[in-house]
Structure formats: structure tokens, C-alpha cells
Amino acid sequence: MEVQEIIKNLKVQIVEQLNLEEVKPEDIDANAPLFGDGLGLDSIDALELIVLLEKNYEIKIQDPKEAKAIFTSVQTMADYVASKMK
Amino acid sequence: MNAIISSYCKIVPNKISVGGKLFFEEASEKELPEFLSAAYKYGELNYPKFHKMDKLCKLGMLATELALRNCPDWKALDKSRIALIFSNQSSSLDSDRNHAHAISDKQNYFPSPSVFVYTLPNIIMGEIAIKHKISGENAFFISNQFDPELLFSYSTILLQTTGTEFVVCGWVNCDRTHNDAFVYCVKKSNFKEQNSGPELDHTSENIRQLYNT
Numbered sequence: 001m002e003v004q005e006i007i008k009n010l011k012v013q014i015v016e017q018l019n020l021e022e023v024k025p026e027d028i029d030a031n032a033p034l035f036g037d038g039l040g041l042d043s044i045d046a047l048e049l050i051v052l053l054e055k056n057y058e059i060k061i062q063d064p065k066e067a068k069a070i071f072t073s074v075q076t077m078a079d080y081v082a083s084k085m086k
Numbered sequence: 087m088n089a090i091i092s093s094y095c096k097i098v099p100n101k102i103s104v105g106g107k108l109f110f111e112e113a114s115e116k117e118l119p120e121f122l123s124a125a126y127k128y129g130e131l132n133y134p135k136f137h138k139m140d141k142l143c144k145l146g147m148l149a150t151e152l153a154l155r156n157c158p159d160w161k162a163l164d165k166s167r168i169a170l171i172f173s174n175q176s177s178s179l180d181s182d183r184n185h186a187h188a189i190s191d192k193q194n195y196f197p198s199p200s201v202f203v204y205t206l207p208n209i210i211m212g213e214i215a216i217k218h219k220i221s222g223e224n225a226f227f228i229s230n231q232f233d234p235e236l237l238f239s240y241s242t243i244l245l246q247t248t249g250t251e252f253v254v255c256g257w258v259n260c261d262r263t264h265n266d267a268f269v270y271c272v273k274k275s276n277f278k279e280q281n282s283g284p285e286l287d288h289t290s291e292n293i294r295q296l297y298n299t
Binding site: 045 | 123134196
């Protein structure tokens with residue numbers, strides 16, 4: 001799967017999994033921060049993102065230190081998913 | 087020391103009243119989540135985190151926001167002097183069931199953190215406290231039915247023996263067939279202002295009457 005396709009899927013999955021009812025997938029900037037100023041996600045959302053990767057891509061994040069870099073943005077998440085699919 | 091009930095909000099299926107006046111009503115009967123979403127939009131709450139909450143928290147948050155909106159002077163208070171006292175019958179049973187369902191299939195075992203986090207009823211108060219930076223006393227009671235004496239006596243003790251000046255009290259219940267919320271605000275007052283409108287003396291009888299109205 002191409003990175004652009006993963007990005008498109010991730011945006012839809014994030015909106016669904018995190019119940020972002022006032023956000024449309026196409027409105028998410030792939031390079032914007034997921035936490036803080038960007039989508040404004042919180043710590044529970046971070047856990048949901050871990051579940052999302054496991055459920056949809058069978059990717060388990062074993063090292064919590066990895067998570068911070070992976071969940072920087074949709075782009076970094078997609079890059080990580082793509083690297084695991086190779 | 088006197089205390090007065092300065093505002094109140096009641097939510098029953100498909101109907102919301104604030105200060106005894108109809109605020110929002112669905113013309114046709116809707117399921118609770120749809121009704122709460124419609125009321126959120128109508129009330130212009132503008133708090134996106136609302137959509138992530140479970141039904142119990144949405145009920146409590148909506149009732150609290152509308153009660154507080156009708157009581158403008160609370161914003162000037164020291165937030166550490168505002169207490170939250172809530173109660174219900176069914177605890178967090180609705181989310182407890184959802185969580186149990188999510189972990190029932192061992193072959194498809196994906197417990198959801200955002201469901202699990204609501205498997206305690208006092209999260210309602212956490213959500214309200216986070217939104218308004220309230221840091222005063224808080225307590226959540228489980229009782230078989232709405233208990234005005236309990237809410238009255240506990241909030242009176244807080245007002246008389248601690249630095250508490252304002253209490254948001256509530257009954258917020260969410261279960262299969264029993265969904266309702268009643269949130270009222272109590273403030274310290276050494277005198278009852280003239281022409282104070284809907285303000286009522288803080289008594290268990292008045293609380294009971296407002297709930298039953």
C-alpha cells in the first residue's frame with residue numbers, strides 16, 4: 001500500500017476511532033501535529049491510536065518511547081505503517 | 087447561613103428545561119445519543135470533547151452547562167471554592183456493559199481506552215472540572231433513587247464548614263430505560279436579594295419539588 005493511500009485511510013480511521021464528530025477526514029493536514037495545537041488529541045486518544053494500529057494494521061508498538069515519534073502527525077504514522085508493511 | 091438555589095436544568099428523554107422553562111424539545115422521539123447531539127448543537131456548547139464522552143457524561147455535561155449558563159455570577163468565584171456533588175442510581179453501568187462487550191470476544195480482543203475511561207461515574211465531575219478549571223470539593227453518591235436530603239445535607243455541610251461558596255449539585259442517570267439529569271446550583275447568600283427571579287431557598291423540599299416538576 002502506498003503512503004498516500006495509508007494517509008487517506010488513517011484520516012478516516014482516526015475520525016471514526018476517536019469520535020471526532022466536528023472534523024472531516026479531508027480537513028486533517030497530514031503534517032499538522034496530532035497533539036497540542038493540531039487536532040488537540042489527549043492521552044486517551046494516544047492509547048486509541050495504539051489500538052487503531054493494532055486493529056487495522058496488526059502493528060504492535062512494543063516500546064512506548066517509539067510512540068511519541070510515530071504519533072507526531074498522520075504523515076509520521078503513515079510512514080511507520082508503510083515501513084512495517086515492507 | 088442561608089443558601090439559595092440560583093439555577094437548575096432538567097433533562098428527560100427528548101426534552102430539556104432550564105429554570106423551569108422549556109429549552110429544547112425533539113418533535114419526534116429519538117434515541118438518547120441523537121437527542122444529546124441535537125441538544126448540543128442547539129445549545130451551541132462548542133466543546134468538541136463532548137462527542138468523545140459516554141452518554142452519562144454527555145447528560146451531565148449538558149445539564150451542567152445549561153444550569154451554569156443561567157447563573158452568570160459563578161464565573162467570578164475562586165474556582166477552588168466551587169464544589170461538585172453528583173449522584174445517580176446506575177453508576178457507570180452503561181459504559182461498563184460496553185466495555186464488557188468489547189472484551190468478550192477473545193479472538194477479537196481490542197478493549198477501547200476511550201470506553202474504559204468512562205467506567206467510573208465520577209468522570210462526569212472530572213470532565214466538568216477540567217472544562218471550567220474547578221478544583222473544589224467533589225463527591226459522587228450512588229443511591230436507589232433521587233435523594234434530595236442527601237444532596238441538601240452534604241452541600242450544606244460543605245457550605246458551612248469549608249471554604250465552599252458555590253455548589254453544583256446533580257442527579258445524572260443513564261441506563262437502558264432510565265435516562266435523566268437534574269443539575270442545580272447552590273450559592274451562599276447572607277440575604278435574599280429582592281426581585282431575584284427564580285432563586286429559591288436551598289431546602290430539600292425545594293430540591294424535591296424542582297426535580298419532580
